[in-house]
Amino acid sequence: MLQGQEISRSEKVTGRGTDAPEDASVQILDAAASSAIAADRAPRHALLAVPLAAAVTLGVHLVVSKKEPLDESRSYTIFLTLFFAGAIAAALTQWRWPAVRARMRGLRPLFTASVLLLCGWELITSGLRLLPLPYFPSPGGVLQSMINDRALLFDSTWHSLVLLLGGYGLGVASGFITGVCIGWSKPVRYWGMPLLKVVGPIPATAWIPLAMVVSPSAVFSAAALIALAVWFPVTMLTASGISNTRTSYLDVARTLGAGPRYLIFRVAIPAALPSIFVGLFMGLGASFLTLVVAESVGVKSGLGWYVSWAQGWAEYGKVYASLVIMAAFFSTIMTLLFKLRDRVLVWQKGMIKW
Numbered sequence: 388m389l390q391g392q393e394i395s396r397s398e399k400v401t402g403r404g405t406d407a408p409e410d411a412s413v414q415i416l417d418a419a420a421s422s423a424i425a426a427d428r429a430p431r432h433a434l435l436a437v438p439l440a441a442a443v444t445l446g447v448h449l450v451v452s453k454k455e456p457l458d459e460s461r462s463y464t465i466f467l468t469l470f471f472a473g474a475i476a477a478a479l480t481q482w483r484w485p486a487v488r489a490r491m492r493g494l495r496p497l498f499t500a501s502v503l504l505l506c507g508w509e510l511i512t513s514g515l516r517l518l519p520l521p522y523f524p525s526p527g528g529v530l531q532s533m534i535n536d537r538a539l540l541f542d543s544t545w546h547s548l549v550l551l552l553g554g555y556g557l558g559v560a561s562g563f564i565t566g567v568c569i570g571w572s573k574p575v576r577y578w579g580m581p582l583l584k585v586v587g588p589i590p591a592t593a594w595i596p597l598a599m600v601v602s603p604s605a606v607f608s609a610a611a612l613i614a615l616a617v618w619f620p621v622t623m624l625t626a627s628g629i630s631n632t633r634t635s636y637l638d639v640a641r642t643l644g645a646g647p648r649y650l651i652f653r654v655a656i657p658a659a660l661p662s663i664f665v666g667l668f669m670g671l672g673a674s675f676l677t678l679v680v681a682e683s684v685g686v687k688s689g690l691g692w693y694v695s696w697a698q699g700w701a702e703y704g705k706v707y708a709s710l711v712i713m714a715a716f717f718s719t720i721m722t723l724l725f726k727l728r729d730r731v732l733v734w735q736k737g738m739i740k741w
Contacts, residue, residue, distance in 0.1 A: 463527030554613025566625025591616035609681035617670035624666030628659025
């Protein structure tokens with residue numbers, strides 16, 4: 388009894404009783420919460436970065452806009468004013484809701500740098516006249532070109548999308564089939580790999596003269612060239628993924644009575660999906676290049692044709708406008724493919740971010 392009383396008395400004095408772990412965990416949680424609150428409050432001054440950058444850009448534009456045409460100056464002034472108002476609204480929203488502030492924390496430096504880049508662009512072109520016209524128009528000129536030619540730009544974007552999806556789909560289908568055949572069958576690999584090594588490394592754009600002679604139409608030849616550009620990387624990466632399927636997977640499936648069809652479609656292809664998606668990404672990048680070159684040479688529509696047409700008339704504002712649309716267009720398609728990859732390859736989600 389005396390020993391028990393002494394132990395309980397010592398526990399009360401030292402604070403090491405049964406409630407000590409709970410008190411320690413509470414203290415740890417309180418410390419973590421206080422540090423999180425401090426970290427959340429610390430960058431609040433950074434909320435003003437984008438509005439300040441927008442204000443500086445708008446001020447520089449108002450100073451140098453006297454040297455620009457009236458239409459360009461008015462359109463760009465409206466754009467910067469709306470962006471400045473949106474930046475203030477976004478800053479107030481982030482200040483009010485911490486969840487939004489935490490989500491936008493990584494994007495604020497990018498927006499700030501982009502706005503300041505526009506400011507420097509206008510200062511160099513319209514303000515200081517360091518770059519020769521008409522080869523380097525101001526951002527206001529590019530925006531005005533997009534507004535004036537919005538109908539033609541939309542039509543060109545639509546034609547490019549149809550041509551790209553058609554050629555890319557054909558290239559993916561043919562590359563996937565040939566890749567599975569080469570990766571699974573030794574006789575097909577024996578005869579197919581030499582052809583793949585000879586034809587595959589040749590750039591698809593090098594076949595343009597022959598395609599224009601053989602093909603019945605320019606659109607069909609452009610789609611075939613895009614398919615050829617996609618076919619090689621998809622075939623190579625699919626064949627590599629199929630041939631490198633673990634033997635243990637195949638042996639276990641055979642032990643359970645799986646046939647060749649089951650081994651191909653339920654074992655080899657799922658195991659090769661990471662490699663197949665690498666081929667899809669490589670083929671997509673090659674398809675962008677081939678699309679622009681094919682449209683600028685033979686097709687009478689599309690963004691590549693629009694760039695060539697605008698360059699022929701020395702309207703470089705339209706050239707830059709089409710480049711901006713290309714960047715948004717191609718980036719959106721690449722983002723969608725990444726979303727599909729994250730949905731299919733759930734275990735690799737977040738390993739490669741776009």
